[in-house]
Amino acid sequence: MRVEELAHTHVADCYQCGKCSAGCPMADQMDVIPSGIMRLVQIGEVEKAAKTSAVWQCLACQTCSTRCPKSVLVADVLDSLKQIAVEKNIVHPKARRTAIFQKTFINTVRRNGRLNELELTGFFKIFGFFNDYSIPKLMADGNLALPMILRNKLHFKPGSPVKDKAVVKRIFEKCFEETEK
Numbered sequence: 001m002r003v004e005e006l007a008h009t010h011v012a013d014c015y016q017c018g019k020c021s022a023g024c025p026m027a028d029q030m031d032v033i034p035s036g037i038m039r040l041v042q043i044g045e046v047e048k049a050a051k052t053s054a055v056w057q058c059l060a061c062q063t064c065s066t067r068c069p070k071s072v073l074v075a076d077v078l079d080s081l082k083q084i085a086v087e088k089n090i091v092h093p094k095a096r097r098t099a100i101f102q103k104t105f106i107n108t109v110r111r112n113g114r115l116n117e118l119e120l121t122g123f124f125k126i127f128g129f130f131n132d133y134s135i136p137k138l139m140a141d142g143n144l145a146l147p148m149i150l151r152n153k154l155h156f157k158p159g160s161p162v163k164d165k166a167v168v169k170r171i172f173e174k175c176f177e178e179t180e181k
């Protein structure tokens with residue numbers, strides 16, 4: 001099962017004790033609690049699990065995985081479902097901007113070898129706008145630009161280049177190889 005390959009865990013080991021949900025700091029905000037997500041995956045409803053907003057609300061705090069008496073890596077299961085949601089274009093509507101931010105962030109680091117804040121902000125605003133065509137969201141935070149410039153917190157020039165971009169390229173290639181297996 002792809003979820004198991006991505007998360008490096010066995011979902012069948014879960015016996016629905018609920019300890020993961022009981023310890024999850026986000027459970028009361030989630031549309032499906034972590035043990036419920038585990039159950040959906042167990043019965044083959046992977047897409048249904050990947051469509052939840054819960055997978056995007058997860059803080060990756062690892063409490064669930066630590067508490068699980070069966071050593072199921074619950075947090076990694078949720079993380080793998082995020083990846084599947086992006087690949088299948090079934091990200092929960094409330095989380096689409098989060099997914100866009102994460103993708104833009106990774107692409108920026110991939111291109112530059114490190115984070116370029118201005119590039120990240122620019123691309124995120126553009127791709128975010130084409131997600132919902134919201135002018136208020138496009139303009140949001142604009143009032144912060146001047147105070148940030150005055151405090152020298154907005155860097156127009158990218159930082160010093162990474163010494164060996166080839167290493168960064170290899171890291172990304174290796175990661176993509178792993179996820180495509």
Ligand code: SF4
Pocket residue numbers: 013014015016017018019020021034035038064067068069070071072074
């Ligand atoms: S704590 Fe482990 S065994 Fe219990 S419901 Fe969660 S994943 Fe399943």
Ligand code: SF4
Pocket residue numbers: 020023024025026027034057058059060061062063064065074075078
């Ligand atoms: S890793 Fe996510 S699902 Fe697990 S306890 Fe933390 S917030 Fe909840």
